Amino acid sequence: ERPDAYRGRRLGVLHAVMNEVPVIDLTPARLGGAVERAHVAAAIDAACREIGFFAITGHGVPDRQVHDLRRAAHEFFALPPADKLAVRHPTGMNRGYHPVGGEALSNANDTAAPPDLKEFFHVGPVETSDDPYYTAPLGRRHFEPNIWPAAPAGFAPATAAYYRTMSNLIVFLMRLAAVALDVDEAFFDDKVDRSIGTMRLNYYPAQAAPPVAGQLRSSPHTDYGGFTILSGEDVPGGLQVKTRSDRWIDVATSPTTFVVNIGDLLMRWTNDRWLSNMHRVVNPPAGEGPRAARLSVAFFNHPNYDALIACLPSQGPAKHPPVLSGEYRDVKYTKTGLTGAVARSAV
Numbered sequence: 001e002r003p004d005a006y007r008g009r010r011l012g013v014l015h016a017v018m019n020e021v022p023v024i025d026l027t028p029a030r031l032g033g034a035v036e037r038a039h040v041a042a043a044i045d046a047a048c049r050e051i052g053f054f055a056i057t058g059h060g061v062p063d064r065q066v067h068d069l070r071r072a073a074h075e076f077f078a079l080p081p082a083d084k085l086a087v088r089h090p091t092g093m094n095r096g097y098h099p100v101g102g103e104a105l106s107n108a109n110d111t112a113a114p115p116d117l118k119e120f121f122h123v124g125p126v127e128t129s130d131d132p133y134y135t136a137p138l139g140r141r142h143f144e145p146n147i148w149p150a151a152p153a154g155f156a157p158a159t160a161a162y163y164r165t166m167s168n169l170i171v172f173l174m175r176l177a178a179v180a181l182d183v184d185e186a187f188f189d190d191k192v193d194r195s196i197g198t199m200r201l202n203y204y205p206a207q208a209a210p211p212v213a214g215q216l217r218s219s220p221h222t223d224y225g226g227f228t229i230l231s232g233e234d235v236p237g238g239l240q241v242k243t244r245s246d247r248w249i250d251v252a253t254s255p256t257t258f259v260v261n262i263g264d265l266l267m268r269w270t271n272d273r274w275l276s277n278m279h280r281v282v283n284p285p286a287g288e289g290p291r292a293a294r295l296s297v298a299f300f301n302h303p304n305y306d307a308l309i310a311c312l313p314s315q316g317p318a319k320h321p322p323v324l325s326g327e328y329r330d331v332k333y334t335k336t337g338l339t340g341a342v343a344r345s346a347v
Helices: 027-031 034-050 063-077 081-085 105-109 138-142 155-180 264-269 325-336
Strands: 022-023 053-056 096-098 119-123 197-203 218-221 227-229 239-242 249-250 256-263 279-281 295-298
Touching: 027 034, 027 155, 034 053, 034 295, 063 119, 063 197, 063 295, 081 325, 155 197, 155 227, 155 256, 155 295, 218 325
Parallel strands: 022 053
Antiparallel strands: 053 256, 096 119, 119 197, 197 295, 218 279, 227 256, 227 295, 239 249, 239 279
């Protein structure tokens, strides 16, 4: 972690075109009243309009919880291949381990690319109930049980604890989004409280051989749902985002200063006021060796599968037809080969 990576980048006056990802302190919104929440919400609105990304401090997530998960994740990815493959991603499920070369995220945006140079572990919701929302046929498909490795011993509890914390942080961020978008502060509460979101522990190994032409750690893509919360590392070969001036810029990342971006459905909810922006993870410079391995933890909030995503009443005439949250994700997953879902042309 390098806190100085953010020095001098605190959010002040925002220019018409952002050429960096601003850092927003959530402390005033967490500890203050309506005025403070409105001020922070305005900063989020400005960032989401211009670049679709912002970083957050003052989020209230304990450092220890972040580091416990990251330590367990590093231990898992250091296991022999056979141990990791024992919890391999089953066909048709977004759970468990996925080896290097299994997907190209650009395909979700209808752009062909070589397989991404990453392996990952996929985690779904950690709390369900006997409610039909979870147990009916559609619910069972979205709420498959998680698959946990036998080692390391602390992997499952650290992952589940972090997942719960991120779920709570999402609710808070969506309330700030509601303030920014001039709807009731609780508007999104019942649309993200039973989220079908997932969390990926992404591991980008050091590259022993040069990538093929056009091959990246993660090919250019947008995210699919609401907010994504990322815990990253300041190592060579990291996250980049595309500015409105069509330039790729580096995004400073650290484990406890989270990077947040919006996904396609939140862009549709805002009637394109907010930007679901292209981003990618680039390769490290040649010769970096083992120190260029990189771990990121990406928490993807995706609204409840039965949430109808339609233009907010505060955002003018709709530019997109309404779409069900679960159906939209099915289409994206089908394009990347992640599940056996059937694409629907209505999306």
